[in-house]
Amino acid sequence: MSEIAAERPKSPAFRFRFDRWAPALLLLAAVGIYLAACIVTGQTQYLNWDNLLAVLGRSIALGVTAIGQTFVILVASIDLSVASLISATTVLASVIMNGDPAMILPAIAASLALGAFVGAINGLIITRLDVNPLIATLGVSLVIQGCLSAFVSNFAGAVPVEFQFFAYGNVAGIPFAILFFFGLAMVASVVLRLTRFGSNVYAVGGNADAARFAGIPTGRIVVIAHIICSLCATVAGLYLASRLRSGAPWIGANGVYDLESIAVVVIGGTILAGGRGGIWGTVVGVMIFSLIDSIFNVLGVDAFVKQVLRGIIIVAAVAFYAVRSKRIVA
Amino acid sequence: MTDAPVIEMKGIGKRFPGVVALEDVSFACRRGEVHALVGENGAGKSTLIKILSGVYRPDDGEVWIDGRPVAFRHPVEAIAAGISVIYQEFSLLPERTVTQNIFLGREITRNWMLDSAAMCAQTRRVLDMFGAGRRIDPDALVADLDVASQQMVEIAKAISLDAKVLVMDEPTAALNEAECRELFETVDALRAHGTAVIYITHRMREVTRLADRVTVLKDGEIAARFETLPEPSAIVHAMVGRDISDFYAPFATADELGKPVLSVLGGSNDALHDIAFELRAGEILGFAGIQGAGRVALAMAIFGARPFESGTMTLAGDSVRFTHPRQAIRAGIGLLPGDRKGEGLVLMQSVRDNGMLTPRAFGNLFSSHRKTAFTDLAGMDRLLDQMEVKAASYDQDIRFLSGGNQQKAIVARWLALKPKVLIFIEPTRGIDVNAKSGIYRLMRDLAKEGAGIIMISSDLPEIIGAADRILAMRGGRIVAEHPSGASETAIMLDATGEQEAAV
Amino acid sequence: MTDHVLSAAKPEKARGLPQINPVYFLLAALIVAIILNNPAFVEPTGYMNFLKRAAPLAILAAGQVYVIVSGGFDLSVGSLITLVVVGSSMLSNNDPNATGWVIAAMLGIGLAVGVVNGLVVCFLKVPSLIATLGMMITLNGFAFMWSGGAPRGYLPDSFRYFGRFNIMDIPVIRMLPVAVIVMAVLGFALYWLMHRTNLGRMIHAIGDNPRAAQLAGVPVNRVRITAFVVSSLSAVVAGILLGGFAGVSTDVGTGYELQAITAAVLGGAQLLGGRGSVPATIAGALTLTAIFTLLNFLGLPQPVRQVVQGLILIAAVALAMYRRKRTGQ
Secondary structure: OHHHHHHOOOOHHHOOOHHHHHHHHHHHHHHHHHHHHHHHOOOHHHOOHHHHHHHHHOOHHHHHHHHHHHHHHHOOOOOOOHHHHHHHHHHHHHHHHOOOHHHHHHHHHHHHHHHHHHHHHHHHHHHHOOOOHHHHHHHHHHHHHHHHHHHOOOOEOOOOHHHHHHHHOEEOOEEHHHHHHHHHHHHHHHHHHHOHHHHHHHHHHHOHHHHHHOOOOHHHHHHHHHHHHHHHHHHHHHHHHHHHOOEOOOHHHHOOHHHHHHHHHHHOOOOOOOOOOOHHHHHHHHHHHHHHHHHHHHHOOOHHHHHHHHHHHHHHHHHHHHOOOOOOOO | OOOOEEEEEEEEEEEEOOEEEEEEEEEEEEOOOEEEEEOOOOOOHHHHHHHHOOOOOOOEEEEEEOOEEEOOOOHHHHHHOOEEEEOOOOOOOOOOEHHHHHOOOOOOEEOOEEOHHHHHHHHHHHHHOOHHHHHOOOOOEHHHOOHHHHHHHHHHHHHHOOOOEEEEEOOOOOOOHHHHHHHHHHHHHHHHHOOEEEEEEOOHHHHHHHOOEEEEEEOOEEEEEEOOOOOHHHHHHHHHOOOOOOOOOOOOOHHHOOOEEEEEEEEEEOOEEEEEEEEEOOOEEEEEOOOOOOHHHHHHHHOOOOOOOEEEEEEOOEEEOOOOHHHHHHHOEEEEOOOHHHHHOOOOOEHHHHHHHHHHHOOOOOOEOOEOOOOEHHHHHHHHHHOOOOOOOOOOEHHHOOHHHHHHHHHHHHHOOOOOEEEEEOOOOOOOHHHHHHHHHHHHHHHHOOOEEEEEOOOHHHHHHHOOEEEEEEOOEEEEEEEOOOOHHHHHHHHHOHHHHHO | OHHHHHHHOOHHHHHHOOOOOHHHHHHHHHHHHHHHHOHHHHOHHHHHHHHHHHHHHHHHHHHHHHHHHOOOOOOOHHHHHHHHHHHHHHHHOOOHHHHHHHHHHHHHHHHHHHHHHHHHHHHOOOOHHHHHHHHHHHHHHHHHHHHOOOOOOOOOHHHHHHHHOEEEEEOOOEEEEHHHHHHHHHHHHHHHHHHOEHHHHHHHHHHHOHHHHHHOOOOHHHHHHHHHHHHHHHHHHHHHHHHHHOOOOOOOOOOHHHHHHHHHHHOOOOOOOOOOOHHHHHHHHHHHHHHHHHHHHOOOOHHHHHHHHHHHHHHHHHHHHHHHHHOOO
């Protein structure tokens, strides 16, 4: 039999897997362009530790949302309701707090409860009613946005100074939000890599039938992934409320958090079909996006042009992974 | 070896909307025996297994394990009861490692965290239990393994579950000859180990090689039960309800062979090396070889889907070079893909639409769909009639047809264009015994009308029975030529390499 | 033998009497409900104004169903509508004589957008969902750039003719809005193209099984790009009609992509391709408009529309999945 074995593909250990290294390469490229942009425009004052933190700090909301989005994309689902959930959370939290520090905890609890509820609804519509995740979460997004605009059309509520620590506080010279983001990423990564739930997430996304036959409760895993995603969106909403010091019903849509969180996850090497990828890729994706933003700022790109470029960059980033595929996509 | 069955199914009945899938089926398997379950496609084998493994629940009857009735509500309960099923479609996760796959859904944890070291050690232990396992690395990604190794991982998964009953659903469908032999040895080992093996197949060779007892299913009912291994003809008779005389169509006579219609000289690309052969009009040319020998790559090269990078190709006297299937089709080459559902059919469309697909693809996009330069709807209906496609109506969605009839509808797609060369890849895969014979005759008829037929198949007996000439391929090269009716051993020898002969 | 088992399974019922798409019953029920709420609806001014209001969505949805049947989504149509309205007002600069070439220019833009969408999907292999979402962001950016963020609120009357003008004094129906004529003509053209030509069958085939279509010789990329172009051009026409009766702003088209998809889904189009009908999609668009009209009559505030639309979208897909599972497809 050994003759046949000799004809077989070589050991995988030596195979260079382009996709695994692509996010790092992209990050390197983004850093390079950023450095070049700073040097060419003579703005070397931006090249220091504080500015690095500032660059990252701008993407906390996106990063937290994207960590949640990673879970749903890994189970081969998608969540387009995060943007309106973020808006709803900023309004809900700041209206409940209404400037009163005593109401901070109730507000957080209420927000998380909302997130868990929306996530469960998303997950149940997808698993129980067999609705395409795209359509299900778009529909839920419309419902949330509709409910929200029925009640509020302007800034609402107020965030007490104490809660603004989330967005503006420092711990040991490092912004609390950044520490929080990396802490969250660490926890998410451990959950995915070292727990049975994480293993099940990859199984459900990789081959749902196989997972079901192995006794994995696939529906429950998808629902939990959606709850995690919505909870992350809620946390992003709390962060934004803390930063804006108030709630705004348009903040989620303005930030295009639904699309951008998906783009960040994809740039990080997680595939839309599910079952492959991870949290650190997403973190790298977030860094790449912050850097792109910073590059635009350094170069002084007009806001509208920036939007045009963003659309193109998102498509280009996905194309970067997809273009070598032999499959036909639709 | 006790005589009490480990598993017993009593009077099982199962109905789906409009179909009775199973009617009063009883079936048992003892420790240390291989019980073959045979039947044509659609006879109810898969349904029976899905009931056994808890995917479906029976409408009538009971499943007994170790003398006690059980009622599975979920596959995981069947697994817990000691029943493991290796399905036809692999249930492995390509992007995960061998270990992760084997422990899928029942990972070993310590303090809530996965214990990778323990799982890896156990995987190695299980893989070492059978010979083929030794070349598989527990940390390798399944995507990087070849089909046979993936099959071994499936078996290892079942063994590591300590299965009392192991169900193998057509396990050799994707394996070549050598790999089949490895699999058979593994089954022997399992039998010696005391596992009850339920082996589903429709290949007689495997039944005679492995089975202790045989049960034949037909149209959802037990057609025959053999307590000892019967003559293959008896099994076939029970399966189809009649003897199959002249299963294959006769070979071409010398005067039926015409001028060379397709010839390739020095054809090479990254999967093929120095391909040279000639196909004559009226000839069925078979390509034998193991999986990955380059047969499908050759078909795709001729068809322009993965073109030759060097060498020359001549079609009906003209030198040609195809870089896209459309060029090949226009020049008169047709191809019937091996994966009918994945590559051949547009399942939600009607039989007629499937037949008209290629004629329409070469018509003007903005002109009527009823008539093309090649044929119109009436002409297509005549072609479908001529091929005896059985359907309630040609407006019926093609997914409701049986495999054989679907295959014929795809042939109709090409016939409208009057092709000079037709390439059949695995023409009878997943097609039941009766219909197979019909496909062979169809190929012969097409050849008689002057087409050159290329036939690629992993089923060696079928190539020997149907092809006028056989080319053996190995490692992307054509290594030998055999006349019609050559012996299986001789072809295998060339297909697997010289050293193999010593074994 | 298997032939019997397999073919006896279903066709008798399925083919005995041709199944009527449930969307038509739903539409009929809604119209009855509207008439009960507002008897004036049976007057020509009532139903003609209804059809006129529905026309942009109907045309947009009829284009969208091309992309859906081919297996994709086109989310860029809403922002394309915005770009058309904003761009027309910028280009025509209130000059009534400019209308002709402005419309031609807009169709040109639509063609380009469709081709780019198609090329990105076919050759860069970006799933249409992402590709057209990217296009949506980009086109919105262009609309802002073009207008400097504050579009001027003028379009010449000659341009607004298509969306606003009614032809009066016609026997029996008394009035006939130009928009309704546009809808009827385009609706028929799109029906014919989808259900009576090779292109239509090819679109079905590539949405059903692109690999099989390719091996059967279907020019997959050309067909897919054509589907995106049809969708974009229909968005341009919808934009021209909307420019006629809505004002010029940077959010005229917002949300229309979802309404179009909802209409197609209501009409029974299968997401991810292979099945869908233009007339049923137009009926789906009329149904959606009828629901919105009814909500208006009931005095419900604007945001409720969004909630209802979200629920309809989910319910329609859930129902379709339920039916498919039950009939064992």
